Amino acid sequence: MNLESVLIKLKKSYDKNIPELNAYRNKVYPDFVLDNRIEKLVAEIPVFTFHSIEPVEFEKQLQFLAINNYKTLKADEFYQMLIGKKPIPEKAVLLTFDDGWASMWTYGYPLLKKYGMYGVCFLIPGIICEEDRDYLNLDDVWEGKISQQELIDRDKTEQPYCTWREIRHMASQGTIDFQSHTMYHSTIFISPQVADFFHPGFDSYAGNHNVPIFQTHGVDNVSRQAELGTPIYTHQPRMGGSLRYLDDEDLREKCVEFVAENGGEDFFSKSNWRKELHQVIENYRSKFGERGSYESQEELEKAIFNDLVESKRLIEEQLGTVVQHLCYPYYVGSQIAVELSEKAGYVCNYWGLLEERRGNNRVGDNPFWVARLSDELIYRLPGEGRKSPLEILGRKFIKNSGRLVAKLV
Incomplete structure (x- = not known):
């Protein structure tokens, strides 16, 4: 990778992550993120966002949730709580995974099973492949079939996303709830x-x-x-x-x-x-x-509506489940997309950090404007092993920048 490419990636990383630092500075995060004195969640459900999964760090996050007795929800369960039809437990969180990266199968699924937890994965059905082969995952390591070193990181191969075969298996086990991330994740x-x-x-x-x-x-x-x-x-x-x-x-x-x-x-x-x-x-x-x-304008509305309908239809056809939850790629949506998603049969829309919500999701909030937090902020939840905001956000910036610079040497 040349210098120009690294500098472009560094700028994109900066542009993507600087809102988090600004959110902390401007105090638009939930109270549990900002205030060390907060000892418990009160009638709120934090929703956390993951993309590709790093197994060591992800297991640490699940261990943190397990040690502190947090309950992970499924999408429909979260929705029922948001509209007031089910009570919100004191320690409830929603773990969401964007894109359907292969690491969902390789690491995410086995680790969620290990800790008895659930996740919601937003798929891009238009780019998912159908394959007959079974790729290896952590289950194979734990069963002694292969060593940890032999486990292939498919994020770096020609097939970086989960296959329909893997997705169907994960869905059948109930550990992962698959929903829509639009048809093609397009710009x-x-x-x-x-x-x-x-x-x-x-x-x-x-x-x-x-x-x-x-x-x-x-x-x-x-x-x-x-x-x-x-x-x-x-x-x-x-x-x-x-x-x-x-x-x-x-x-x-x-x-x-x-x-x-x-x-x-x-x-x-x-x-x-x-x-x-x-x-x-x-x-x-x-x-x-x-x-x-x-x-x-008519063509715009038709294109968005058809995308949302087709994405929903294809996932439902492949899995035999009902898809009612939509996550916006790049955390970018619009009022017209919200209206058309409801027309297409969705009941929840997921975004990134929404400043007007301060990242909170409470009973009575509009389910078409679900706020999500970066997965690193799991460690700001009240409980044993809680980390400081500076430790969390500083480590994230250093890690992302270090990876890119390392590609130059």
Whole structure:
């Protein structure tokens, strides 16, 4: 990984995590996070967010919950408590897992079973594969079939997500409750302004999540496998509610052809490669004008609604369960997405930290605005082994930055 890529990743890490430090500084976290004197939760249910699971740290978090007698909930159980149909236990939490990473099968599922706990996993059904093979997990280690060192970390392989076979098995055991994270976890272009170009150092992320969905011959290319030189316009998560900008495919092709004709991947070794591609765009638009277009409000609403309906339908079809809970990718939604999710049959929408809620979820709160906290804040729950906010957030920043810098050496 080159310096530019690391710096981009560091900035993204900073942009993603700085709201947590600001939230602590501005006192928009729940009282149990801010005040060491809080000795118990009172009529509230903290919801914590995980992504890919690190087994050692995750087991420590489960041990903390177990030692302090916290009860983990399932999604429908949480919803019933939120609307007042079931009483809230003093020590109840909801553990949520976004995306359906393979580590859910490799580590999360076995460890949750080990401690008799539950999790809610928000799937992206449009990118899940069907495979016949059984991948190894911690159960195989504990049964003596393989050593810990032989356990493959699939997050670094060509198959970073759980398969339908694994998901069906986990769902059948009742340990993990699978719900919706939208159909494709997509972002869309929202203006003709170029933010970047697809290049060898572009952070496409697993499943090409960081590449906005674009059209090929007028049809959405949901795989998002962009060619070198593809313009990346300013973009936003699909559920954010902005009108989608449909880029000029001919202009895109001009940029791709220019890169191919000028060395392909070697073209990006030039210090001014971006300037050259911007010049291609300027020349094209001076001749043909700006030929991109925007979807209509009606098309926007239809696209969001169809995404939510199809995601729900596909998970239900695969698992034989009822899907009623939606989590917004990137923690970004909109009022129109909320309204359409209810129309599509969802009863709960999950976000990130909601400042107006201070991260709390209490009886009577709107279930379409569920606030979630970073998983590190589990250690701020009242109980034995509680950690300070500085220890938690400082360690997180150091860890994330250290990983990226380490890729340079």
